[in-house]
Amino acid sequence: MMNNEHGHVAVVGGGPAGMVVGLLLARAGVPVTVLEKHADFLRDFRGDTVHASTLTLLDELGLGERFAALPQRRLDRVMVQLDAGAAQLGDLRRLPGAHRHIAMVPQWDFLDLLADAAEEEPTFTLIRNAEVTGLLREGSRVTGVRYTDRIAGTVHDLPATLTVACDGRGSAVRAAAGLRPRSFGVPMDVWWFRLPRREGDPVGGVGRLSTGHFVVTLDRGDYWQCAYLIRKGGDATLRAEGIEAFRARIAALLPWLADRVGELASLDDVKLLEVRLERLRRWYADGLLFIGDAAHAMSPVGGVGINLAVADAVAAARILAPVLRAGGRVPVAELRRVQLRRWWPTALVQAAQRIAHRGLLGPVLNAEPSGPAAPVALDGSGDLVLAPARDLPQPLRLLRRFPALQGIPARLVAIGPLPEHAPAWARRRQQALTRP
Template identity: 75%
Template sequence: MGKNTTVAVVGGGPAGMVLGLLLARAGIEVTVLEKHANFLRDFRGDTVHASTLALLDDLGLGERFAALPQRRLDRVAAQLDGGLVQIADMSRLPGAHKHVALVPQWDFLDLLADAAADEASFTLIRNADVTGLLRDGDRTTGVRFTDRVTGQEHELTAALTVACDGRHSAVRAAAGLRPRGFGVPMDVWWFRLPRRADDVDGGLGRFTAGHFCVLIDRGDYWQCAYMIRKGSDKALRAKGIGELRRRMVALVPWLGDRVDALESWDDVKLLDVRLDRLRRWSRDGLLLIGDAAHAMSPVGGVGINLAVADAVAAARILAPELRRDGTASTTALRRVQLRRWWPTALVQGGQRLAHRAVLGKALNGDPQVTPPSTGTLPLPIRVARRFPVLQGIPARLVAIGPLPERAPAWARRPEAPGRGTTSGGDSVRSA
């Protein structure tokens, strides 16, 4: 069965939904293909950064977003062997949003989908499993997909296909594109532990020799990310779930009263950490953005922010041609990469440095915990303590990024009255 559209967006994550919404507001016929029936999945990235919050304001969605249940992180701290230190102060950010919002990603995506549904030129097809590309010679002319409910196969022809389907991109594989990989020293165990009312608020990182763990405050539970040496998952799991419980109690003793909530390894998901980047993000009729073009390390938690920025830049650069000619030239597609390549390479360079200088060395050691002491803290942290204004630098790198993108004028809308309230959300701080 055949269908047609002007732009086919593969993947209904943050990048895909933002791109679909913006193009629809330009009056361009756009179809987003989402593999699942809904957005109710255990996403690992539930952060909405300050630059994305500013984008939502531009789009007239700020109040509706603020009404969603959320936590707000305005400071970031790390527990080192030498004590608790604050490393980022988001109150020093420019603009109206001086925090990172912690919101279930399904709520964020539903908000974007609802806003896009108000546009006549927008279509969202769920349960659409993309299995291949349509081609006319060297030009991509659309996609093949299977309805996961009926099993029926479809073809969707499009003037432009945009891959927003993540680090395991089916579109990228179908196009025969292979990213350049940068070695990473770790994988991540992802799990939940109960949160007590008298626990510290916000996000907390705990670092010591052989151990790295990040705790993210989700209200009634902690979302935990525990880093392990790359490729060690199978051997560690063979030791039983007690191994993870032991490590967590040794690392964060006040979690000792709840680690039994980890009943088996079924409660622990493995994140296969990748850091890679395509040399070329486009071909005739095809563009790749977000993780499909550049998978990010979890260091800094900035992958979603970069993917959304990619989508905004792509919409702003491509919409004029798509409206005028009904297609996007290879020159315009290359301009998207030219715009977004350097912030991506800059962030990935910082992540690679952190991998080599900090994580790689530490994770090669035996995971023992040194009792808290008054030992010397690393020089950058001591300087940031002495001059608190410097804590605004890491805050800006994480919450805004090196090249924030704002919505083009034609996509902006005033806030619809009665659609939301600015009172939603709890402000939280790390201990």
């Protein structure tokens, strides 16, 4: 068990936010223990995008070359396929800096990389199979966590000067603290599924939009990660229609995938994500801080949740490390500083997502299709055939006429409103991957 010489930190949750805050605090010399509920990171994550701002952070931490060695696909433009044809929404090649793309990397590889780097620090500990079941308290102050070893079944108390909750939108720590987030209504849930990818398919990410339908396909190399948006609460109704109806729907929307929709053996291959958009009013209590999805669950619009969580972690480590190194309690005012720093970019992104819900996704999903969707055309190289400019909505016509404008949505998604940078004490020179 870590000593409390500099103020021990318990981090609940070994996702991107938890591993990044643990790594940075350990590099500051702060004793930190990350509690991860599972035995490993090998789970079916779907939010596997690492955006340009996070790629820059990895460079600053000396981990850029290690990350580049991971299997990945790169997305440098954002396309939407309408019934009239394709249009380009964003061009990431116009981004500033070294990373003009979004990397799509299996999240377990990303988390293993962060864990390996953190475990090189003498003050870092990762405990797996540790399910947090409660909080330790002295009066109104949180003084640590209680967790169960899921293998041995034993119960342990972990005292901590500060507990950082990074355990996602279903946060057990948040429930134990008796906090409920403010919820914003959303018009959709998401069905996730995979289909094989073949030579001649389009490259990168494609959003397919038609009246009553919206599906996103993400190029993962040998397969497509697909997200089919459904009306909120519509899961049971659609499942009652059966797998054949769903296969036919996808084949009609994306004819270039029609020859492989049979790979969906049953609707057991289609997983439901219940979309939430919510935010805690206060992200802290005495001895306790919430970051990432535990503080603010994001809509999948833009795929920015992971990168906002990582930015939260960087800001928290930079603000709190000097206090933790000094020892003693962490003043509530310092925890408030973290929320003040990260609240406005979070609220801004959530506001943009709410506008997208109301102005685009809600009307599309609630509309009844007037007939079969128009076929999607591919050229000889597998690229989507562009729609005539006259058939595009005005915003898309402007983006095509003035391509420099495509850098604006690219920057909003790939970098965000307030990218965070590694503090000087956490930076390292680039380190090549040394594991066999």
